[in-house]
Amino acid sequence: MMLTLADLLLILATAAVCTAATTLLALLVLRRRRQRSVTEPFVVLVVAAIGSVVCSTVAIAALMYLSLHDLQVMLWVVGLSALLSLTATLLTARAVSRSFAGLGEAVERVGRGAVVGPEAYAGRELADLSAQLAVASERLAAARAEIEQLDAARRQFFAWISHDLRTPLTGVSALAEALDDGAVADPADYVRRIRAQVGTMNRLVDDLFELSQIQSGALRLRPQDIELLDVVSDAVADVHQLAVAKEIRIEHAGVEGRMLRADPHELTRVVVNLLTNSIRHAPHASEILVSADQADGRLVLSVLDQGSGVDSEDLTRMFEVGWRASAARTPDAVPAAGSPGAGLGLAIVRGIVRAHGGDVRAAHVPQGFRLDVALPAPAA
Template sequence: LKKNSLKWQIAIYLGTFAAVLISVIWIFQMFLLQPMFEKSKISAVKKTADTVSEAILSSEEDLNEAIYDISLQNETCVRILTSNMTVTAGNSGCALYRMKGRELKENIDNAVENGGSYLNTKTDPGFELNGRELKEITYTKIIDNGDDLNVVMVYTGITPLNATTDTLRSQLKWITLIVVVLITLIIIVLNRKIALPLSSITKEAARLPDGAYHADEKNNQYREAQQLNETLEQAAEDIRKADQAKRDLIANVSHDLRTPLTMISGYGEMMKDLPGENNEENLQVIIDESKRLTVLVNDLLDLSKMQAGRITLELTDFDLAELIRNEIRKYDVYQYNESFEFEVHLPETAMVHADEKRIQQVFNNFMTNAINYSGDSRKVIISMTLENGHVRTEVKDFGEGIDEKNLKNIWDRYYKVDKQHVRFSSGSGLGLSIVREILDLHDAEYGVRSKMNEGSTFWFELPLIQK
């Protein structure tokens, strides 16, 4: 189901809001104005009756003056009678004084039957305004002041609001027109400030799979659009890097496969065609290149399986310090043949719970990397420290080092910091990628510290087995 575009969503939401707002105003003014006005007048007569009652009970000295003020304030008429229908106070001249005795008695009797108060609402057929009859409200309240019963009667009239309604109707038409114009302008502004930049970003984002996204500063109308632009631009840059890494991967794998295959093929043909070359030395070259091929293929398979989550760790308890001591012995050949110096600082024991073969693989990759990038110093320091229930293993070389901007990329497949300063190696170029995958599977901490012309230190950390 195709969704509406953002500009139409904005128009629909704001249009709906305006329609609801105008409808509510029209309903209140056209249909609820008269009932609400009547309710307020009823409240006014009851309030007047209560105030006058308090004045009677408190024996107000100038009761007529108090009644006048109250009546003026609430636009009401007040009449006070005794139980025998004798008028004691009030403001003369209103409809209460034109009320016949029978009608007075009827209101008082209804008040007595009703528990002390009675509200009488009726229309006056003798008075009309714009086709509507005047509505009269009479409120009767009985007061027992101890000596006698007093009757407080409060009257007010409700004039029809035809003229007011007509005036409001005319105003509401203009208000409706103004609201429609304002909502239209708001929709246009929001579309230009929000919808159009997002539409432009979306159109440009269609080029993202090719890594060709370019952020337009004109679309940075607000912070979220700017952040989206920056995120997509970073994604495009990552796609370009990933695409370049894919091409580099193919090129490097092809090169690493072709080189030993060429050596094997060349030496094989030479041994076949030249009987004098069929010797142990040439045969060893073929064996070495075959091993190199095996290492490369195994590393590719391992990395692929790890990234696909198809590798299961075989966790056991073992002594990491003993493991590293045994592994370092394998590198004695570099001391004898190439004058390497290995400085070792290991504790007596460091028991961990991990996959022994995979941790061995991690250490050997760090060692291979240190040897390849040791430069002319030919010195490598292997150290292990125990702290806070963890054991940290470090392999430090004194080579060219790694520029800070390249540190985050060294764990990528086939990433080469500087090919000029690397020694010849039979490694696959996937070592640090494999290290990352193995240590991530162990939820282990790892990293690298490096300074240019001072060397690099690769490390990983595992929790010790608590005795």
């Protein structure tokens, strides 16, 4: 028997009314339950879908079935199917809820500083989220370790700076007291020694100011076309007194005729700091070689001394602010030139060189220990 248009419209209207009623009821429940778990909307919507099917089926069956027996059979079948579907929905929602609870516990452990591993969840999205959380926890742990290391380095740095400032200040105070008491045979010599101590403090303050400009990005370069030989000659003249005190000869090779575009004042400071570092740690009465070469489109300026250098694991750390290899690298009371040895010289070198678009590195070579500064080569 074919359905008439009226019967079809009645079926559609009944199904629409039942579905609209259960859907509206579900939305009202969700609206009233704002502080709900993540699985509750899923359960409510599934229950609403099952309810709308059951309601529509029962209503249409009641209208169309002629036999009470057939209606009862339909009710039992639909009721059992709905019950089993709801049971499966609740079990699935419970499993999902446990998975989210596990993720919540993992997030809490990450917040306490733990490193978590990825968990094997049934859902791909939850498994991906767990994997991302594991990666994030590793990165956070690495960041915390780096921050702790930087904080320790900062405390040590300020301790060194305080010591390096206190040493000349103590000397100036003692010399001034001796002059004030009139207990010195040669006042002019004491004045010279006071000036030397003041010079040490001035250089340290200058280095701190330079380093602060580099780290804040406030360093302003004034590049111009310069000859490398002029820069090296000026730097050698600045460290001459320090080299003579240790009977160290400074030679150069391959420097003549090389042009580059750089800030002459800052580049001279770079070479002075490199030479000062080499002179301090080179053997007595040895030789330091300043050389230049061009490789991979860069001009490489090298300072080679005959010392043993630093340990291999410290080759990259030696350019960090405040780094000192050992107590043996404590600065002289009155250095002749360059940084007063507060662990700032090589950090300033790296900052200036990187501001020029270059880089600095250190290496052990058969002849000794070498510091290389690679700068962009000028266009041909």
